[in-house]
Amino acid sequence: MSTPEFVLALREKIGHAPLWLTGVTAVVVRDADTTDPEVLMVRRADNGAWTPVTGIVDPGEHPADAAVREVSEEAGVEAVPLRLARVGVTEPGVYPNGDQVQFIDFVFRLEWRSGEPRPADGENTEARWCRVSQLPPVQDRIRERLDAGLADDERTAFFADGALVR
Template identity: 80%
Template sequence: MSTPEFVLALREKVGHAPLWLPGVTGVVVRDANAPDPEVLMVRRADNGAWTPVTGIVDPGEHPADAVVREVAEETGVEAVPVRLARVGVTEPGVYPNGDQVQFIELTFRLEWRSGEPHPADGENTDARWCAVSRLPALGQDMRARIDAALADDERAAFFAGGELVR
């Protein structure tokens, strides 16, 4: 994944020390009222995993604007946020270069407006619509993000340690 400039600048000062960063996940839904709606999925270039679009919120950027920007940058799809679906905290992680990170993760449900998905910025090797009934294999956390976005509940779900804490 492409590292934002502000993170690179922080890394110059803190080295590999843990960083707490705001992250967003965009679950873009097309044909929401269809019997089997479609969700926008990308195949990540760094590990080959299928996920919804994810990204980092830039300093001063509203998270809803960040998720719209990330979807457009990564897939060429235009979408609008409908609601905040989930708030979670990822497990601490370490990148191959030794950088430590943990994310407060905000999952948004978005509605498709226009555009056909394609890997637009090099962060992904594929981008496509997938029927909810035929999603590719997903990790438990990514599946939980999608499920929260697709739920009929208008309230956001709050997760800590993999458990719903609402």
Template identity: 65%
Template sequence: MATPDFVLALREKIGNAPLWLTGVTAVVLRASGTPEVEVLLVRRADNGAWTPVTGIIDPGEEPAVAAEREVLEEAAVVATAERLAQVQVLPQNVYGNGDVTQYIDLVFRLRYESGDPFPADGENTEARWFPLDSLPAEVSQNFRARIAYAASDEREARFTR
């Protein structure tokens, strides 16, 4: 994942100290022409896992706009945020260079508008649609839960406790 310039600037000041960031998970859904609904997934270049599009919210950026931007940047797909599906704090992450980061993650449900998915920015090696009931084995349990919350008919966001 490309590190945003504002994070690099902060790292110059704080070194590897813990950094609290806000991220988005963009669960893009589309009707496939059958009763089946499909979800957009990308295969990450860093670890090979299939995930929904994820990213860091830029300073001053609206979270729903960040989700839409990340989908366009990473998968060349135009999608519209429909609702917030989940809010959770992810476990602390220590990167290979020693940087410590923890994210509050905002999971959004997005409606597909246009575009044929492909790995547009180098952060991913593949981008494609999968039926909701046929996700690849490499999708983690946490991402499966995020996808399920976003795909559900619930109107309220879930808050992890």
């Protein structure tokens, strides 16, 4: 499912007005103990961009649970969260239909447990493991999230006014 029902219900009331949502980015790692681990990447159906799995947190859902759910729904992979790697705010965006949105984004590092990636729900056209040294081209904002999730630093990175604050 690409747009959660609660968002569709809100859009019926507010139209295209800006909507503040909670999102997650799931950086799923396999072979983490090697010098060149694999990370789960998906190619988005809407714009063709390669990203880690991303999604919207449902009302009342814990963000870590949302990350696990999104990985399963979008890529057919089972994973467990290891840590919160980054908290940030995305730039405001406008979808082709005119809907305005902005996200507070929680980036989690997850560890692969089982399953081979596949585009499981229609939101993606491809899903695969990529060695960190051989990632497909990604936007800078996506690379920042990947780097946070892949870092060995156990601290969470927080951002204010676009600058890192710990």
